[in-house]
Amino acid sequence: MYLRFRKFMKGLSSRSYRITQEGAFAVLAKAKEAEARGKNVIHMEIGEPDFDTPENIKRAAMDALAKGATHYTPTPGIAELRMAIAEKVSADLGVNVDWKNVLVTVGCKEAIFASIMSVVEDGDEVIYPNPGYPAYESVTAYAGGKPVPLRLSESNGFRMTPEEVNELVTNRTKAIIINSPHNPCGSVLRKEDVKGLVEIAEDAGAFLISDEIYYPILFDGLKHYSPLSFAREDNVILVDGFSKRYAMTGWRLGYAVVPSGLVDPMTKLLNNMTSCPSQFVQYAGIEALKGPQDSVRKMVNTYESRRNAVLEELKKVEGITYLKPQGAFYLFINVQKVLSRVGMSSEQLVVKLIEDYGVAVLHGSSMGSYGEGFIRISFANSIENLLEGISRLGRAFSSMLSQ
Ligand SMILES: Cc1ncc(COP(=O)(O)O)c(C=O)c1O
Incomplete structure (x- = not known):
């Protein structure tokens, strides 16, 4: 019997080899392991x-x-929450979203996965920011599509400009993914960027998937622009979630606002994946949206103060360059000079920083191939800890540069 069965063991699907996972979790595990050995580690690696x-x-x-x-709900979510999301998105973006186009998901991550899986097929090209949130590339490859990275660079402020995107568009372009404010660069798209990107996607007949999970986390009085506000066609998919602005990462609640033609197929996919997000979590989501928003404002102000303190402290660190983040809670630092002096990759540097200097940061390569040469620090820690973390980075880099 076993022998008969063995001939059917033909291994994994080829797509299983194309999917990857977020590096931040692996760095956190390394830092925790060092802590378990008695090492004091300042955490600046985690995007939570x-x-x-x-x-x-x-x-x-x-x-x-x-x-x-404590029960199942309809797959796209309870109507009251879908209505609350439609109302909030409409008010914040100055658009008119129908609640039936809102699908509630298990975190923004599920909205990203279901969106890409619903629109991308074999050979379809998907343009996405690199460095960028790893799921864009990973899920595109998993879906059989061809990830087309747009290299973000310091010289254009780490923005995904319409001109650069236009150069990558072909007749196979199926979707363009944008993320503003941006993880890991902290860059923010301007109004004319977003308008231009909408035009390009419309001309190409492509979907524009806009990840706006950090949208209220903006500094220096900047304003958020969403493609939903400018689109003339039904091709924009907005993905968002409660994790960042309401500090609800562990609740796993997000949503997508999708074109009418996507509601049914995407609902079926979500039904196969998770049936629905937890019912009591959805009620908490209604309170998050409809209750007082002062805690969101307080958190954003705190991130801005931390950013300012970190920028001040970084002035003392030699051998690095960086741009002032305009949103989200990350700073992306160019450490190429340090890396070439010690002959290491950013991933090797991260291990050395934990082991020898007690500071955990994220290697840029975990956010895409063009992130190599950079490290990301997150402001999700107290000002005191952040300042100590930066001062440890400073000691590390000055000792490495003097080698
Ligand atoms: C840009 C971006 N999109 C989506 C997500 C996923 O968020 P969620 O916790 O809602 O799944 C993250 C989380 O780090 C993110 O940085």
């Missing part, structure tokens, strides 16, 4: 708010649990 979820949101979840919200 260090704040607790606001009290009113936690209370709404507990009330919902007490009332028995």
Whole structure:
């Protein structure tokens, strides 16, 4: 019997070899392991708010649990939450979103996965920012598409400009992915960038997938622009979530606002994946959107103060260059000079920084091939810890540069 079965063991699907996972989790594991050995480590690697979820949101979840919200819901989410999302998106972006175009997901990550899987097929090209959030490239490859990286560079402020995107468009371009404010660069697209990108996607007959998960986390009074506000065609997919601005990473709640033609196929995909997000979590989501927003403003102000403190401290560090982040909570630092002096990759540098200097950062290559030569630091830590972390980086780099 076993012998008969063995001939059917033909191995994994080829797509299983094309999927990758986020490097930040692996760095966190390394840092934790060093801590378990008694090492003191300052954490600047993780892209997760260090704040607790606001009290009113936690209370709404507990009330919902007490009332028995422990069941399945319709796959696209409970109507009340879809309406609350449509209302908030419409008000914040100055558009008119129909709640039936809102699909609630298990984190923004599921919205990204389901969007790409629903529109990309074999050989389709997808233009995405590199460095950028790893799922764009990984899921495109998993779907059988061809990831087409747009190299973000310091010289254009790490922005994905319409001119550069235009050069990459071919008749196989199926989707263009944008992310503003940007992880890991902290860059923000300008109004004319977003308008230009909308035009390019429309001309190419391509979907424009806009990841706006950091949209309220903007500094220096900057304004957020979404392609939804400028689109004339039904080709924009907005993906977003509650993780960052409401400090709700562990709740796993996100959403997509999709063109009408995508509602049904994407709902079927979500149904096969997760059936629905947890019912009591969806009630917490309603409170997050409809309750007081002062905790969001407070967190954004704190990120901005931390950014300013970090920028001040970085002036003392030799051998690096960086741009002032305009949003999100990351700073992307060019460490090429240090790397070439010590003959290391950014990934090797990260291990050395943890082991020898007690500071954890994320290697740029984990955010895409064009992230090599950089490290990302996250402001998700207290000002005191961030300053200590930067001063450890400073000691490390000055000792490496003097070798
Ligand atoms: C740009 C970007 N998009 C999406 C996500 C995923 O967020 P979620 O926790 O809602 O799945 C992240 C998380 O780090 C992110 O940085």
